[in-house]
Amino acid sequence: xxxxxxxxxxxxxxxxxxxxxxxxxxxxxxxxxxxxxxxxxxxxxxxxxxxxxxxxxxxxxxxxxxxxxxxxxxxxxxxxxxxxxxxxxxxxxxxxxxxxxxxxxxxxxxxxxxxxxxxxxxxxxxxxxxxxxxxxxxxxxxxxxxxxxxxxxxxxxxxxxxxxxxxxxxxxxxxxxxxxxxxxxxxxxxxxxxxxxxxxxxxxxxxxxxxxxxxxxxxxxxxxxxxxxxxxxxxxxxxxxxxxxxxxxxxxxxxxxxxxxxxxxxxxxxxxxxxxxxxxxxxxxxxxxxxxxxxxxxxxxxxxxxxxxxxxxxxxxxxxxxxxxxxxxxxxxx
Numbered sequence: 001x002x003x004x005x006x007x008x009x010x011x012x013x014x015x016x017x018x019x020x021x022x023x024x025x026x027x028x029x030x031x032x033x034x035x036x037x038x039x040x041x042x043x044x045x046x047x048x049x050x051x052x053x054x055x056x057x058x059x060x061x062x063x064x065x066x067x068x069x070x071x072x073x074x075x076x077x078x079x080x081x082x083x084x085x086x087x088x089x090x091x092x093x094x095x096x097x098x099x100x101x102x103x104x105x106x107x108x109x110x111x112x113x114x115x116x117x118x119x120x121x122x123x124x125x126x127x128x129x130x131x132x133x134x135x136x137x138x139x140x141x142x143x144x145x146x147x148x149x150x151x152x153x154x155x156x157x158x159x160x161x162x163x164x165x166x167x168x169x170x171x172x173x174x175x176x177x178x179x180x181x182x183x184x185x186x187x188x189x190x191x192x193x194x195x196x197x198x199x200x201x202x203x204x205x206x207x208x209x210x211x212x213x214x215x216x217x218x219x220x221x222x223x224x225x226x227x228x229x230x231x232x233x234x235x236x237x238x239x240x241x242x243x244x245x246x247x248x249x250x251x252x253x254x255x256x257x258x259x260x261x262x263x264x265x266x267x268x269x270x271x272x273x274x275x276x277x278x279x280x281x282x283x284x285x286x287x288x289x290x291x292x293x294x295x296x297x298x299x300x301x302x303x304x305x306x307x308x309x310x311x312x313x314x315x316x317x318x319x320x321x322x323x324x325x326x327x328x329x330x331x332x333x334x
Contacts, residue, residue: 003120004314004332007055009047013119013315021124023070028125030082035118036061036143036306037314037330039174039237040086042322044113052113059332060086060111061146062118063139066130073127081133082125083294085146086284088115089126102129102286119314121334131290134298141303143331144174145293147284148304151258152179152235153293155282156186159231159256163187168212168229170194170219170245171236172203174329175258178304179233180208185300191226193219193245214244223248235259243267249277257281306331 001020004013023029041058043049062084066076076082090097090105097105111117116124133139142149152175161167167188169179176192183190184207192203193212200211212222223229228250234242239261246255246267255277257265267279285293297303306329309317320326 001121002311003057004311005055005057006045009045009054011045013058013318015311015315018120020122023068023073023124025071026073026127027070028066028073028076028127028130029068029070030062030064030084030123030125030130031067032062032064032118032121032123032334033081034063034140034143034308034334035059035332036147037309037317037321037332038144038147039321040147041112041318045318045322049110049113051110053115056113057116057118057120058112059118059120060084060113061143061148061331062111062123063133063143063146064118064123067122070127075127076130076132081139082130083133083142083146083290084111084118084123084125084130085150085287085290086111087129087286089129100286100288103284103289119311119332129287131287131294134294137294137298138303140308140331140333141306142294142297144178144304144306144329145297146290148175148329149178149297150285150290150293151175151282152233153182153296154285154289155179155233155256155258156182156231158282159233159254159280161186161188161231164189165230166191166227166250168193168223168232168245168248170232170234170241171259172199173235174304176235178302179235179258180206181302182296183233184208185296185302191223191229193223193241214241219245220247229253231256233258237261239263239265246277247271249275251275252277254278254280304329308333
């Protein structure tokens, strides 16, 4: 099989030939249909993950078809269309695992970082962490739901987004666009905070109530004039952009980190105490969260816009992502 491999940090993707793996006990062989290219791979390239293993096949936004089952595995059946996510496996017996919060397991492994991922024609997944796709869901467009989608959907619901709540989304890129659409489908009132007004017409056409350009005005003041946000979901790769919205939260509001930068989050304590404000972060999700994300997306017709690329084009696409010259969401197709 053909695969793209990162042999070390700060090196380009290397295209190689490998043997098709055989699934062992508890494993599932998936013939990959598509794998989204996530900004996580840029962080991996720059050495952001001390638990990374090199060489490694990157990619954790995987869709495909079950090709074979290892010993002791009887689900999903061979031929089932499935997705695999950021979370590769967990210990299965700690308190977090037994209550269905495998994403919090201290022994978890991460797809495409600690174990080989989906930048290859075949992928070995773990039983219980490979999820059937809802009927009719396009497997290519759905690939980013395995990371960007579950991050946005699961973060919103854990932070308390409900019908009628005022939700501000900071950044309307990959995760942000899905967070906007999920929040609207949940019945929330939505504002978007971007650096500029680029794309404002499209956002208003989706049902967004207002677009706030942080390059022109104080986002906190603008959110206050909106009535105050019950929830601010930061989907930008900037911790400072998140901190700048704190004053725009309504009392008892929540600042949610879905995206972040490398700088510490610094917030003024007095308004947090006086207004009983909350700060939380949400790391992707567990297998049941992915099921819920896919079901919600299928029910409401929410899919990201993607640009399919071949495996041969993946090294160039990742280089463009690293240089900041890439636009849109790229998905490797097989």
